[in-house]
Amino acid sequence: MSATTPKVSIVMGAFNAQRFLAEAIGSLLAQTFSDFELIVVDDGSTDKTFQILKSFAQRDSRVRPIQIAHGGIVAAANAGLHAARAELIARADADDVSLPERLQMQVDFLEANPHVVAVGSRMIVIEPYGSPMRTTEHRLDHESIETELLAGSGWALPQPAAMFRKSAVERVGGYRNDHPWSEDLDLFLRLAEVGRLANLPEALVKYRVHPKSTNWRHAQTQLANKPKLLAEAYRRRGRPMPADLTFKDYWSEAPPERFAHWVWYALRDRNIRGARRHAYSALKSAPFSLLSWRATFWAIRGY
DSSP states (O other): OOSSOOSEEEEEEESSOTTTHHHHHHHHHTOSOOOEEEEEEEESOSSSHHHHHHHHHHHOTTEEEEEEOOOOHHHHHHHHHHHOOSSEEEEEETTOEEOTTHHHHHHHHHHHOTTEEEEEEEEEEEOTTSOEEEEOOOOOSHHHHHHHHTTTOGGGSOGGGOEEEHHHHHHTTSSOSSSTTOHHHHHHHHHTTTSEEEEEEEEEEEEEOOTTSHHHHTHHHHHHHHHHHHHHHHHHTTOOOOTTOOOOOTTOOOHHHHHHHHHHHHHHTTOHHHHHHHHHHHHHHOTTOHHHHHHHHHHHHTO
């Protein structure tokens, strides 16, 4: 590893992430911007995650694997932040794909806008096997992003596409365990109190949805966190929380519906293998569902 301080520290947490990890790391090592270190914190994995990390580190000195006892997403994130040498911190998830221009565009933006403490971007949402589903329409300006954060949307500035200033994160106390599985919403609400937030209009990350992702597995916990989390945010701002504020569960789609939708997207992308695997999952989750059988029929046909 170079003795010089890199311009960017990429911080990624990984827990039993062997399925998508190599693709995620490969996308970061292929960035057009190369002055970075990639800190991947293995959060006590029991699969081949750390072996994959060591293999990458042997081939590229920018990769810095760190192994800790399993402590959860906040412990891994803070361990990565503590190890980071750069002032600019790019977050990345072990199941997503960063497009080649991501780091360069975000570095350029933050250098041109010193009042911005965190910048995200729009994203391409992909199903588990990589077929595109849609491109997000994230709001771009601070006021719109903060409004959505204060309505309970952690999606307003997407953490998988975020780059922020380490000094600002340290100023607000880093990631906290106060609201489990909602650490990003909590952090960005606090960052909005010390600087400006922004999203770039370009889609710079492929965001993968799959049944083992945090948002799928912990959606109900995230939903339950929001009243207290937002009450604290409004109190810090000296404002009353709106009495009519309600929160929507964006991840409540039933399994056969979810898998059937993925069949259609995979077929549209000519990803026949992925479509058939989704159809199998739909039948397994709901063998008597007409939707499961319809999706299976189209997957077998292949169009």
